[in-house]
Amino acid sequence: MNRHAFLDHVETELARADRHVAGFALLFIDVDEFKQINDVLGHAAGDEYLRLTAARLAAHLRAGDLLCRWGSDEFIVLALDLEPEAGPAASLAQSVAFSLAEVLAQPVKVADQEVQLNASIGIALYPGDGKDAAELIQRAELAMSRAKQAGRNQIHFYRPEMQSDAARRMTLGRELRQALAAKQFLLYYQPQVDAAGRLIGAEALVRWHHPERGLVSPGEFIPLAEELGLIGSLGEWVLADGVAWLGKLNGAAQALPMLSVNVSARQFHEAGFAERCLAVLRHAGISPERVELEVTESLLLADIDGALAKIGALREAGFGFAVDDFGTGYSSLAYLKRLPVQKLKIDRSFVQDVHRDEKNAAIVRTIIALAKNLGMQTIAEGAERREEVDFLIEAGCDAFQGYYFGKPLASDEFIRRWLTAAPQ
Numbered sequence: 053m054n055r056h057a058f059l060d061h062v063e064t065e066l067a068r069a070d071r072h073v074a075g076f077a078l079l080f081i082d083v084d085e086f087k088q089i090n091d092v093l094g095h096a097a098g099d100e101y102l103r104l105t106a107a108r109l110a111a112h113l114r115a116g117d118l119l120c121r122w123g124s125d126e127f128i129v130l131a132l133d134l135e136p137e138a139g140p141a142a143s144l145a146q147s148v149a150f151s152l153a154e155v156l157a158q159p160v161k162v163a164d165q166e167v168q169l170n171a172s173i174g175i176a177l178y179p180g181d182g183k184d185a186a187e188l189i190q191r192a193e194l195a196m197s198r199a200k201q202a203g204r205n206q207i208h209f210y211r212p213e214m215q216s217d218a219a220r221r222m223t224l225g226r227e228l229r230q231a232l233a234a235k236q237f238l239l240y241y242q243p244q245v246d247a248a249g250r251l252i253g254a255e256a257l258v259r260w261h262h263p264e265r266g267l268v269s270p271g272e273f274i275p276l277a278e279e280l281g282l283i284g285s286l287g288e289w290v291l292a293d294g295v296a297w298l299g300k301l302n303g304a305a306q307a308l309p310m311l312s313v314n315v316s317a318r319q320f321h322e323a324g325f326a327e328r329c330l331a332v333l334r335h336a337g338i339s340p341e342r343v344e345l346e347v348t349e350s351l352l353l354a355d356i357d358g359a360l361a362k363i364g365a366l367r368e369a370g371f372g373f374a375v376d377d378f379g380t381g382y383s384s385l386a387y388l389k390r391l392p393v394q395k396l397k398i399d400r401s402f403v404q405d406v407h408r409d410e411k412n413a414a415i416v417r418t419i420i421a422l423a424k425n426l427g428m429q430t431i432a433e434g435a436e437r438r439e440e441v442d443f444l445i446e447a448g449c450d451a452f453q454g455y456y457f458g459k460p461l462a463s464d465e466f467i468r469r470w471l472t473a474a475p476q
């Protein structure tokens with residue numbers, strides 16, 4: 053059903069629901085990471101996937117419910133005959149959403165490839181959440197985008213505070229676009245040490261110094277930058293500023309051996325990423341051997357061969373690679389085997405309490421053994437206590453980063469604390 057006919061239906065149902073003291077729900081469904089299919093398998097495959105998606109949704113609707121293809125990878129389901137009270141209506145709408153999400157999560161064959169994508173779903177209820185079709189759809193869509201922001205593959209109900217959140221995010225988004233030009237970002241550096249406590253490197257961590265809000269946390273602006281397509285420019289700025297700093301440090305009493313820089317999956321997959329990294333280092337006069345790119349396992353969710361080739365080319369040029377937050381993502385050992393990285397960063401969630409949490413201890417030992425057998429090194433993230441560090445050293449972990457050794461510091465402080473010659 054097209055948009056126009058669908059809107060007519062919703063208006064009809066509004067009147068009918070009012071007459072019969074009933075309710076209904078609008079489920080706004082958006083396929084997660086759909087763009088990847090177009091990017092990797094081509095537009096014909098993308099269209100085929102959407103046709104199959106529409107067919108699968110249609111085949112699993114309850115009798116009487118309606119489906120509309122709203123946008124390219126957006127669908128709306130009108131779930132009818134609900135209770136007028138929000139509570140019972142919400143639980144039924146939620147079960148409808150769950151079953152549709154489950155249907156979509158089944159793998160399908162497209163262009164001879166097995167494709168598995170999830171969906172984010174936002175729900176708005178009538179009569180509670182809006183007075184007409186346009187308002188209900190806008191609110192269901194808002195709830196859907198909130199589900200995306202919360203990590204995708206989720207179902208969210210519309211809540212009134214989402215309106216003000218959305219307004220705040222819009223402002224923040226506009227300011228984020230200006231922040232790069234206005235040079236409001238700065239880097240903090242967190243030391244990385246070996247088992248003897250010697251400095252082996254630092255991770256560059258970006259901070260946003262907002263003129264009015266003060267320091268905005270990366271947890272808030274990094275996902276927004278990804279969403280707005282700004283992560284590529286931000287990531288490049290981090291690399292450029294970090295290596296420029298590394299260059300300046302050559303005058304300090306001690307040089308910093310190596311700098312780690314985070315690279316998001318989206319940034320990594322952008323065309324020309326490898327070339328731009330090389331250009332930035334050439335410009336700064338820094339050898340790629342002194343830079344380690346931290347990537348996450350999600351890098352390998354799409355275009356694995358392309359990703360491996362890109363990493364291979366950068367490795368060839370001298371860059372180091374570490375897998376960040378290792379153990380929390382999409383860990384396929386088959387890919388790990390092919391991945392030309394030399395370091396695994398053990399995620400902080402496993403490091404926490406590792407000396408007394410038996411499960412964490414088992415996971416950490418396994419990761420270290422795996423790394424050793426694959427010829428890789430390990431660095432533990434989030435090491436905060438002596439006991440954790442003792443355990444990690446005993447288990448054979450090569451390096452450490454965390455509050456126990458040092459928190460992220462602004463450049464001057466980092467130099468004072470870590471790079472000034474020790475008093476005789």
Ligand SMILES: [Mg+2]
Binds near residue numbers: 255314346376
């Ligand atoms: Mg990192």
